[in-house]
Amino acid sequence: MPELDSAMLSRLLTSLTLGFHILFATLGVGVPLLISGAEWIGIRRKDNHYRILARRWTRGFVVTVAVGVVTGTCIGLQLSLLWPSFMEVAGQVIGLPLFLETFAFFFEAIFLGIYLYTWDRFENPYYHWLLSVPVVIGSTASAFFISTVNAFMNSPKGFKLDNGQITEIKPLIAMFNPATPTKASHVISTAYLTSAFVLAAITAFLILKKGNSEYYRKALHFTMVTAFVFAIATVVIGDFSGKYLAKYQPEKLAAAEWHFETEKGADLIVGGILGEDGEVKYGLHLPNFLSILAHGDPNAEVIGLNEFPEDETAPLFIHYLFDLMIGIGMFLAALSTVFLILSRWRQGWQHSKLILWTIVAAGPLALLAIEFGWIFSEVGRQPWILWHVMETVDGATTSEHVGAMFILFFALYVVLGWICISVLLKMFRNNPVETEFEQMDR
Amino acid sequence: MDIQILGITVLWIFLYGYLIVASIDFGAGFFAYYGKVTKRDDVINSIISRYLSPVWEVTNVFFVFFFVGLVGFFPKTAYYYGTALLVPGSIALVLLAIRGSFYAFGNYGAKDSHFYTFLYGATGLLIPASLSTALTISEGGFIDEKNGTVVFLVEELLTSFYSWAVVFLAIVSVLYISAMFLSFYASKAKDLKALELLRKYALFWSPPTILASFLVFLALKGHNEEHFNNMVDYSYFFILSFICFNIAVWLVYKNKRYGTAFIFVMLQFLFAFFGYGVSHLPYILYPYITIEAGFTNEAMGIALVIAFIAGLFLLIPSLFLLMRMFLFDAKYVEGNREK
Numbered sequence: 001m002p003e004l005d006s007a008m009l010s011r012l013l014t015s016l017t018l019g020f021h022i023l024f025a026t027l028g029v030g031v032p033l034l035i036s037g038a039e040w041i042g043i044r045r046k047d048n049h050y051r052i053l054a055r056r057w058t059r060g061f062v063v064t065v066a067v068g069v070v071t072g073t074c075i076g077l078q079l080s081l082l083w084p085s086f087m088e089v090a091g092q093v094i095g096l097p098l099f100l101e102t103f104a105f106f107f108e109a110i111f112l113g114i115y116l117y118t119w120d121r122f123e124n125p126y127y128h129w130l131l132s133v134p135v136v137i138g139s140t141a142s143a144f145f146i147s148t149v150n151a152f153m154n155s156p157k158g159f160k161l162d163n164g165q166i167t168e169i170k171p172l173i174a175m176f177n178p179a180t181p182t183k184a185s186h187v188i189s190t191a192y193l194t195s196a197f198v199l200a201a202i203t204a205f206l207i208l209k210k211g212n213s214e215y216y217r218k219a220l221h222f223t224m225v226t227a228f229v230f231a232i233a234t235v236v237i238g239d240f241s242g243k244y245l246a247k248y249q250p251e252k253l254a255a256a257e258w259h260f261e262t263e264k265g266a267d268l269i270v271g272g273i274l275g276e277d278g279e280v281k282y283g284l285h286l287p288n289f290l291s292i293l294a295h296g297d298p299n300a301e302v303i304g305l306n307e308f309p310e311d312e313t314a315p316l317f318i319h320y321l322f323d324l325m326i327g328i329g330m331f332l333a334a335l336s337t338v339f340l341i342l343s344r345w346r347q348g349w350q351h352s353k354l355i356l357w358t359i360v361a362a363g364p365l366a367l368l369a370i371e372f373g374w375i376f377s378e379v380g381r382q383p384w385i386l387w388h389v390m391e392t393v394d395g396a397t398t399s400e401h402v403g404a405m406f407i408l409f410f411a412l413y414v415v416l417g418w419i420c421i422s423v424l425l426k427m428f429r430n431n432p433v434e435t436e437f438e439q440m441d442r
Numbered sequence: 443m444d445i446q447i448l449g450i451t452v453l454w455i456f457l458y459g460y461l462i463v464a465s466i467d468f469g470a471g472f473f474a475y476y477g478k479v480t481k482r483d484d485v486i487n488s489i490i491s492r493y494l495s496p497v498w499e500v501t502n503v504f505f506v507f508f509f510v511g512l513v514g515f516f517p518k519t520a521y522y523y524g525t526a527l528l529v530p531g532s533i534a535l536v537l538l539a540i541r542g543s544f545y546a547f548g549n550y551g552a553k554d555s556h557f558y559t560f561l562y563g564a565t566g567l568l569i570p571a572s573l574s575t576a577l578t579i580s581e582g583g584f585i586d587e588k589n590g591t592v593v594f595l596v597e598e599l600l601t602s603f604y605s606w607a608v609v610f611l612a613i614v615s616v617l618y619i620s621a622m623f624l625s626f627y628a629s630k631a632k633d634l635k636a637l638e639l640l641r642k643y644a645l646f647w648s649p650p651t652i653l654a655s656f657l658v659f660l661a662l663k664g665h666n667e668e669h670f671n672n673m674v675d676y677s678y679f680f681i682l683s684f685i686c687f688n689i690a691v692w693l694v695y696k697n698k699r700y701g702t703a704f705i706f707v708m709l710q711f712l713f714a715f716f717g718y719g720v721s722h723l724p725y726i727l728y729p730y731i732t733i734e735a736g737f738t739n740e741a742m743g744i745a746l747v748i749a750f751i752a753g754l755f756l757l758i759p760s761l762f763l764l765m766r767m768f769l770f771d772a773k774y775v776e777g778n779r780e781k
């Protein structure tokens with residue numbers, strides 16, 4: 001067990017806040033896209049079902065945004081509070097995207113405010129829809145910018161280090177580092193995917209509880225089509241992420257794959273238990289698949305963990321997280337494909353109890369995949385906070401009070417999470433769709 | 443202009459923006475709660491929520507913008523403030539988090555919960571008090587650097603006359619700014635009952651505001667003589683501020699031109715805030731960080747300034763649109779529009 005010094009506690013508190021923020025942030029990035037899409041379809045087809053859908057999603061969205069905003073404010077300030085030495089160094093190189101991110105927030109916040117309170121203000125309904133576009137752009141842009149910061153931590157570029165002094169800083173090169181393309185696109189596509197599945201899961205649950213109706217059928221179809229598109233995108237981009245790792249952070253991939261010896265035609269190990277001697281038991285070996293994931297060539301050479309000093313590699317439990325993330329990704333892609341096939345060739349089957357319950361499970365699973373993915377990616381970077389530049393322990397605060405702050409924030413998130421859920425439940429219970437139809441027809 | 447000066451000016455403008463919009467929000471929370479307790483909520487609370495609902499997230503971004511920008515332009519501040527302020531900073535964060543989310547829960551979810559309104563009101567006073575200590579600390583004397591780590595001298599802060607004067611000023615000016623703005627909003631909404639009440643609040647809180655300002659001056663003389671003397675050199679800022687204060691209060695007292703009155707309130711704080719800021723330079727944190735030594739490198743500085751200018755092209759029209767929809771749209775302000 002590592003000891004609980006202020007560096008370790010800072011890691012725990014950062015993980016806690018980010019682990020909580022990322023759930024709401026993911027929905028914050030993805031849900032506006034679905035809202036905007038639904039409203040647009042509603043206007044185009046003159047179909048009030050879709051417009052009500054957009055309204056109802058928006059109402060729930062406001063509550064999750066609020067939690068996203070306040071936890072985001074927490075993590076934003078905590079970066080300075082918990083990692084002062086890191087921020088002092090990194091801030092000089094990577095301040096630009098952090099700063100740009102706040103512009104994206106501004107943009108999003110302003111238009112979200114307008115969007116929420118102008119549903120019936122315009123003669124031409126497209127004007128209201130237009131207001132959703134900056135919200136989508138703003139939230140996706142903020143995900144992009146913050147991902148570049150994280151990418152920079154994995155692949156620091158755009159500066160020189162002379163005796164601890166940072167020189168020759170190039171902000172744009174730091175921002176568009178080798179990790180940026182895969183990082184940002186994977187984060188954004190998974191945010192869309194997860195949001196689609198969360199909304200689909202809610203819809204499927206309501207169908208199971210209240211019975212089917214045209215409104216729910218449209219909602220389910222719309223969310224599942226979206227989910228399908230981004231599930232495929234996620235798997236493809238995830239594959240590119242693996243290739244990025246193989247090229248730039250081979251020890252992270254090796255640790256995730258329990259790949260110890262450098263070899264050609266490497267197997268992909270799924271699951272398993274690691275014995276004392278580095279022997280993998282009970283794992284499922286997929287022949288040559290690791291070489292394919294790493295280089296797109298079944299016989300390519302994949303660097304093994306033994307090439308690296310032991311104190312510079314990540315804890316090996318990340319293997320399970322990696323497997324779980326990929327497993328969930330494959331499952332989500334398969335589920336949305338089956339749904340679409342059924343709705344095309346076996347009308348009605350896609351609303352069978354089995355499929356609906358599977359979709360209900362897929363929502364939370366997608367959120368879990370987000371958590372697994374992040375923990376894998378962050379722990380997999382250890383012991384570095386800035387890969388091969390600065391170790392995590394050197395970035396942390398020296399304050400003695402981190403433990404108490406951990407308890408404080410833990411309590412805060414328990415309260416926020418709990419009340420957020422109960423408010424959402426209450427909102428939908430007190431305001432069923434049926435009354436909304438009546439209001440719309442007035 | 444030096445890029446350092448440009449950087450700190452940008453940040454100071456945003457902090458000023460936050461000061462105004464957040465004061466309105468914080469004070470409104472208090473008035474909403476007070477209205478509820480004194481059973482006058484039917485008079486003012488609809489005015490308050492009509493203004494606050496669309497803008498609360500924007501208010502928060504002003505704050506985020508300031509501290510992210512500060513770390514961007516002056517990374518050293520992250521080191522000193524970050525290490526020293528873990529505990530007070532975390533407490534302020536928790537308060538902000540409670541406030542923001544409970545506002546949304548109360549307003550969009552469970553309507554009319556007494557407890558939510560209470561939290562909203564109480565945090566409205568506690569947050570300005572705790573945030574204002576960041577400025578207090580910048581005067582020096584509350585942070586010490588020993589054996590390579592930075593320590594925060596809590597006892598010094600809690601026993602300092604200056605620090606309590608600042609807290610007092612923060613709280614009363616929040617109530618003053620907020621009441622002034624809400625009076626303007628009520629007059630625009632032609633809601634005479636609300637106006638009458640809010641106008642009383644505004645007048646009630648104006649003498650304490652000016653009193654607290656003088657108190658802070660006096661206390662600063664005892665705490666940081668160098669800064670105090672600088673402020674005396676820039677005294678015309680404060681004189682202008684005082685003049686604006688008088689005009690604003692006089693207009694409200696005469697019961698006319700609430701819009702103009704609020705512009706003068708904004709000018710009052712603009713002069714005072716920039717007078718304070720200019721005389722604070724070159725220090726950001728006495729005596730550890732100056733704007734020269736604490737500045738990020740040239741390349742990043744230029745990139746940030748370019749980003750800022752480009753960002754303004756996006757922000758100003760959007761903010762203008764927001765104001766047009768909710769501040770200058772008579773029908774919305776009067777409450778004659780559906781959500």
Ligand code: HDD
Nearest residue numbers: 183187190235238239241242326329330369370373374377
């Ligand atoms: C719904 C969520 C989700 C799903 C289904 C997947 N991922 Fe993922 N993955 C993430 C959510 C995520 C993430 C949370 O967004 C991560 C964490 C850090 C990051 O950049 O994205 C991530 C990181 C991440 C990384 C590490 C990148 C790095 O550390 O730089 C790799 C190699 C993959 N993913 C690969 C995959 C593959 C091959 C998948 C195949 C199905 C997959 N992911 C599905």
Ligand code: HEM
Nearest residue numbers: 011014015018019022083146149150374375378379382392
């Ligand atoms: C930009 C500045 C960032 C800093 C300074 C930072 C720092 C850290 C550190 C030091 C840890 C602890 C690692 C460990 O416990 O082994 C951590 C964990 C984590 N980070 Fe990052 N990170 C940053 C960016 C991000 C981003 C953008 C995300 C996405 C939301 C993220 C998600 C996570 C998660 C989910 C964990 C938990 C992993 C765990 O349980 O350890 N981080 N972060």
Ligand code: HEM
Nearest residue numbers: 024025028029065068069072073075076105139143502503
């Ligand atoms: C180190 C990591 C992170 C930091 C410092 C951070 C910072 C913040 C801050 C300060 C806010 C509040 C902004 C406001 O006041 O409106 C926020 C909200 C938000 N964040 Fe994060 N964030 C991080 C990770 C992420 C990631 C990885 C994503 C995207 C996947 C993300 C997406 C969002 C979104 C969309 C919001 C707006 C609130 C919402 O719509 O739910 N953030 N974040």
